[in-house]
Amino acid sequence: GENVEQHPSTLSVQEGDSAVIKCTYSDSASNYFPWYKQELGKRPQLIIDIRSNVGEKKDQRIAVTLNKTAKHFSLHITETQPEDSAVYFCAATFNDYKLSFGAGTTVTVRA
Amino acid sequence: NAGVTQTPKFQVLKTGQSMTLQCAQDMNHNSMYWYRQDPGMGLRLIYYSASEGTTDKGEVPNGYNVSRLNKREFSLRLESAAPSQTSVYFCASSSSNEQFFGPGTRLTVL
DSSP states (O other): OOOEEEEOSEEEEETTSOEEEEEEESOTTOOEEEEEEEOTTSOOEEEEEEETTOSEEEETTEEEEEETTTTEEEEEEOSOOGGGOEEEEEEEEETTTEEEEOOOEEEEEEO | OOOEEEEOSEEEEOTTOOEEEEEEESSOOSEEEEEEEOTTSOEEEEEEESSTTOOEEOSOOTTEEEEEOSSSBEEEEESSOOGGGOEEEEEEEESSSOEEEOOOEEEEEO
């Protein structure tokens, strides 16, 4: 199956600074890469996704980049705010619609 | 439109007891999933159902069984609970790639 590695496991940033989370995947057939945000005690919720035919996608303060050749993708959060504090998971598809998730990154935004 | 719902929200079992976690979705999705979430390990797929009447093993299926009762409902059963099954369990559904998650069930096995 797919193996997704995510770094760093924890990230502390000053409010207003940028945060970057990186993931690598192993299956070259993967074609869909979502990012989920999970607040404490809540369910994971999709914040942005990218398909393999696109190199970059942006939605307000968040953006995702994909390098298919290197098999890695990244989440960028600009102008971080306290409400961005959460655990973020990357994922990649394998065998149709199954997702393999990274281990998660705990982001803390310091006021 | 409730999305994905799960019951119960919390459960404590003794080793060897059995129980069924219930999941239902009202989005007319074909695919449904069961995950477990443990600290530092992300979400791991237990079982998967591509459509009504079909189920398939995921990454960590041992100790679990599932039933896709109809298009809406997908249940997860622990026949003989073990402490290693202490976890938070999430159900999800999808019609294409995007998966929608339920609120989770926090299970403790003593």
